[in-house]
Amino acid sequence: MAGATSPSGDESTTGAKKEPSLWETVRDQLIAEIESGAYPAGALLPSVRELTAKLTVSTTTARKALAELVSAGYARSEGTRGHVSEGPNAGRVDVPPAALDVGPRAGTHAVSGTVIVRTAVRIPVDGAVPGQPPGIDxxxxxxxAEVALALRLPDPTVPLIVRRRLTVDAHGVPSQLRVSYIAPAFVEGTRLxxxxxxEESWQSALAHARELDVKVIESYVTARHPNDAEAAMLGLTPxxxxxxxxxxxxxxxxxxxxEGxxxxxxxxxxxPADNTRLDLEIRQ
Incomplete structure (x- = not known):
């Protein structure tokens, strides 16, 4: 049986509250921007191509988000021109709560006019984070480039399988985004x-996919500003x-x-760094 070491988090979660899918997250981000005045009535909204490039989501996700804006009354479709904003307060779908009065407040962010209050989160050394059933893309x-180098890809132009997992806390606030780039020869034909x-740790899932021995050979933590996709998915400012x-x-x-x-x-x-504490191993 294959072994797995140093797991980097699992996808098994509990709780009855359903987490928003990726298209719902994109939709709500656009609603927040319309409500804040970033896209006043008559303004042209980002196209499907622009959304996929900026937020790193699939075209299906982008189309679904724009279609839901139309259904909610926040936008209208004008054929080849694209989607046009109907302006603030135009829709009949409730905008996500501007603030959540919950728990110990570790950080507050304003995102396109929406205030998100985040509770403190402790991340154990294995990287697992508590939360609701994640959105998977x-x-x-x-x-x-850095992925191609790390995976020693002979041809960096060959596409990889990319698995994105967004988790929210018990109050619906995004708490973790995980992006896994996996070699096609390893993952194709598997559930990954x-x-x-x-419903197991990511390292265990990698081991069980091909029943091979797997090991983390490099692991490090850094701090930086989020890119556009990370900011949008986690509800952060740039x-x-x-x-x-x-x-x-x-x-x-x-x-x-x-073999090898x-x-x-x-x-x-x-x-999000302002409310996250990493519990690291203490080496004697």
Missing amino acids: VRSEAAP AEPDLI TSCVLVRVDVTQATGPLDGQ TRPIDYTITVW
């Missing part, structure tokens, strides 16, 4: 390539600070007709 895309919830954990995992065994050891996964986990 899986698709193929080219690897960023499907947008389904995985000047916010995020904690970013990178884990590179290798597998040992027969893969793609060859090679890196197969590059996972980036992002948390």
Whole structure:
């Protein structure tokens, strides 16, 4: 049986409250921007192509979000021109709460006119974070340069399988975004390539996918500003600070007709920094 070490978090969660899907998150971000006046009545909204590039979501997610804006009365479709804002307070769908009066307040952010109050979150060394059933998005895309180097890709233009997992806390506030870039030869034909919830740690899921031995060969945490996609998914401003954990995992065994050891996964986990505390191992 394959072994797994140093897990970087699992996808098993509890709680009755359903987390918003990725398209709902994109929709609510656009509603907040319309309500704040960023897109007044008559203004042209971002196109499907612009949303996919800016937020790093699929075209299906972007189209669904725009369609829901139309259904809610916040936008109208003008054919080839695109989608046009109907202005603030135009829709009949409730905008997500501007503030949540819950728990110990570790940080407050204003995002396009919406205030998000975040409660304190402790992240154990294995990277697991409590939350509601996550939104999962899986698709193929080219690897960023640092991913191609870490995975030692012979051809960096060949698309990888990219799995995105967004988790929210018990109050519906985004608390973690995880993006995993996985070698196609390793993941194709397995459940990791499907947008389904995985009820075990990510490292265990990697080990069980091909019944190979896997090991984290590199793991580090840095702090920086979020990129556009991270800010949108986590409800942050561009000047916010995020904690970013990178884990590179290798597998040992027969893969793609060859025996050996090679890196197969590059996972980036992002948390809002103002309310997140990482509990690290103490080495004697």
